[in-house]
Amino acid sequence: MTCCLLLQLGCCLLVLGSALAARSSGRKATVTGVVALTDLEFDSQVDTGKPWLINIYSHYCPVTQELESTFEGLAEALHPDMSVGKIDGTSQSGLITRFQMKGFHGVYHLNGTETRAFCEGRDANACEGKTLSQQKLLNFAKEGWKAVPPRTGCASPVSRCGRAVGNVAKLPAKAKATYFFLHDVRQFSDLTIFAGLLAVPVVVGLSFICLLDMYYSRRPLAHRQCRLAAPKSAGPTLLRCCSTSRAEASADAAATPVQQPDAAALAAAPSAAAPAAPVRKRRKADPVTPPPPASEFPQYVPRDFFRFDVLHTSKKSGARVGRIHTPHGVIDTPGFVAVATNAALKAVDGPWADAEGQQLMFCNTYHLILHPGADVVAAAGGLHAFMNRQRPLITDSGGFQVFSLAYGTVHEEVNSLKRGSGKSRHKQEHNLVAKVSEEGVTFRSYRDGTKMLLTPESSVEAQKQLGADIIIPLDELPPYHTEPAVLEASLAKSHRWMARSLKTHLSDVRQQAMYAVVHGGLSLELRHKSIDYLTSLPFDGFAVGGSLGKDRVDLFWLLERIMPRLHERMGAPKPVHILGIADPASVPQLVAYGCDTFDSCYPTRVGRHGTMLTKEGPLRVISGKYKTAFRPPVEGCTCHTCSTHSLAYLHHLVKAHEPVAATLLAIHNVHFMNAQMAELRQQILNDEI
Ligand SMILES: [Zn+2]
Known part of the structure; x- marks a missing residue:
């Protein structure tokens, strides 16, 4: 348990470090001008309570330079009613997944949980640099977006589902940021980081086992006789x-x-004190509700049957x-x-x-x-x-x-x-x-x-x-x-x-x-x-x-x-x-x-397992000493088995795993029990017990 706790503590420190790393790796963006949106901070960046116009581009694209000035002009024109952002699709792959883009160029309007596209992906003509005039974009940003059907659900990166998708999509970025934080900032070696990574599933597994053990150790025991x-x-x-x-x-x-x-042992048994039954656990007792009184039942009448x-x-x-x-x-x-x-x-x-x-x-x-x-x-x-x-x-x-x-x-x-x-x-x-x-x-x-x-x-x-x-x-x-x-x-x-x-x-x-x-x-x-x-x-x-x-x-x-x-x-x-x-x-x-x-x-159970009951104690038929015992298994027994077969034959059947061996031995044992009862009855009649 101590080991578990130490491992859990280590895991917690590691996760905390990762969180700090992720947080410190991002830079707080200003809402003025064109904001560079990132995988890790997208949700907090766009959470301004105002609509956004977002340009997703590739810095390999030849029109990027001319578009940059266009969107800077838009940011000034739309400020403060609307924010303008940009996403470098070549480095922010999580957001590309989140926007469900099939190409690297697109312009989007975000409002609440809805997303509308001005142009995107394979609509190359629409997103061509020459057609993306500042005036067209301005019209779209102010009123034109209303004419475009919105994306909702998982198709919208700012919906609840879209956020969930984003959380998954940015895991690689988080992992990368955590690695660089641990390696470059904290100066951990790759081996240490790798060992810490392995420790996580081990700690989680051990914690799960510990919790199960704690849970079951508090559950009640029960049994009954047999x-x-x-x-x-x-x-x-x-x-x-x-x-x-x-x-x-x-x-x-x-x-x-x-x-x-x-x-x-019987003589040594306590004469008055009850045998002690150890109590393993505490279980809450139900309230003791008395059963119905005998007056609710008729008197016993001897049955004719x-x-x-x-x-x-x-x-x-x-x-x-x-x-x-x-x-x-x-x-x-x-x-x-x-x-x-x-x-x-x-x-x-x-x-x-x-x-x-x-x-x-x-x-x-x-x-x-x-x-x-x-x-x-x-x-x-x-x-x-x-x-x-x-x-x-x-x-x-x-x-x-x-x-x-x-x-x-x-x-x-x-x-x-x-x-x-x-x-x-x-x-x-x-x-x-x-x-x-x-x-x-x-x-x-x-x-x-x-x-x-x-x-x-x-x-x-x-x-x-x-x-x-x-x-x-x-x-x-x-x-x-x-x-x-x-x-x-x-x-x-x-x-x-x-x-x-x-x-x-x-x-x-x-x-x-x-x-x-x-x-x-x-x-x-x-x-x-x-x-x-x-x-x-x-x-x-x-x-x-x-x-x-x-x-x-x-x-x-x-x-x-x-x-x-x-x-x-x-x-x-x-x-x-x-x-x-x-x-x-x-x-x-x-x-x-x-x-x-x-x-x-x-009697039938021990018979199935190769044992015959006798007055002298159990007889293990499988014992090698009975291999040539060509005599009745139990002298004086009148059961079908002892009247029909030799002990050597039963020994052979048991050794050969013949099913009939279980039957023959069980028949003898049933006979033995009934014969013992008959003998006891006679002893009682004779006042011997
Ligand atoms: Zn017998």
Whole structure:
């Protein structure tokens, strides 16, 4: 920055010097007699408030001498009502351009912003010295000019456009004058002048970059959760996505080994104090407008098409085994929810996943309204018919994708703070989110840049067209690094949006259940406030969203403290979904807190990147040690992949970049997640967790 300022100062001095040079190079002309007009001072010279008669000539012209006396006589005759000037066209090329001359001889009458020609350029006869008698010129100067059509606009050198043209045309003259001033008057060497000339674009460029940096460093950060475990030696870490969906984590994260929860780290977690989220910047908080009271809503009435039965609650923890009954079948809980962003799992056909025990799939409204469009899906008969799926579906509001695509991930946010930069995210934010207002969020489609408005009402209406069994109201995504006042305002807005969403939903329920999304970041006070408000409204279930901390320690610290209150306030049991977290290392602990369903694209994503999930940790199929492993990839696994192919064959497919490798590994991982859930359910039934 200091360098920038010094360069800017140098540039300013150079420009000032140039200006002084240009000014000092001209001589102030008198308005008496015939005034020699120049490129550099033409505008100030003719700015006398009186008309001008101007002779443009070439000093090579043989008639110049005889015309000189003619115009001197005119100057005396016309003074003081009119001024007379002359322009040497051979040296004042800028004025030749400005007068739009095609030859070097012309006589002009200037009055205000209008210009009239007595004779000019190729009209050689008219401008012939013998015909330019003083009397003819005198007549033209006094009254004759009125009979000539005026030039206006850019054709007139004294019009606004003509002045602009003149400013451009005299740049070479200015540059020449500046050079002679610096070289002859200031005694600068050519090398110094050349270096100074180069410095100008460099300084301008650096200044531009500095300004951009200052601007973006003051823009807000934001993110939302979409997590997956990526433990490191120092402790468990949650990586948050998503570039394409709530639960899609980064490819790098996919390659990171997954471990079981770090008991030592958990024990070391603060017992009461909230995990500290560093505040990166100050953002003005919106006024906190309370959401509509519960009295504006009807009492919750159990649905005949949606029911949650708790079959058993562990005597050891809050873990519970249950069944969610939906119009498209049962969801056993605790249950894994596979993410089908575009109404399809990545690399895995729906029936293949169903064969591995997949019950509930999570589709993203944001992507589906952009393509193929909610109306197209509705015309197909809804998502179930469009996908030909007979099992339950859940869709989100679309808000998560709007914000997360624009803001990037928590992982990126945390890393950008470490690097001291957040330019890529800021660039995305600037490009994709146009405006967040009380009405909703205006954003640009990542597909074609189309500007769109997503409101609580339009989100629910789109989800009605999609027709999933479970839908989610629109909410705002509070940043991880934010101030308490901003977080509180964001929570209030989310509550207002969810209330509007619920009203829209209740006006046309169809056979859909709606889950509220509990927000409040890492603030227990705000989380409790969110729980208290949302459980007072007639929602069918609850999801836990918003910022859940930077790592698994934060996550467990928060869930351990809010889940009891959520269960207590909801009264009759309702399902609880954890948005975007379903990694094998986190799920067992979350189940113990009484969480029921978990969505993540983690299993399919790591599968696409050559990793199989196992109880012993991730298995990197590409490793050379599996080249001759002619055995089932995972002993005891009953999935299609492990029942059909050897580990050596999968290793070969991955090494050969065969697309089917992604499919086979993802199938195993979906099976693994569902098998893990089944095992957890049995452990709960046995009161083991
Ligand atoms: Zn398998």
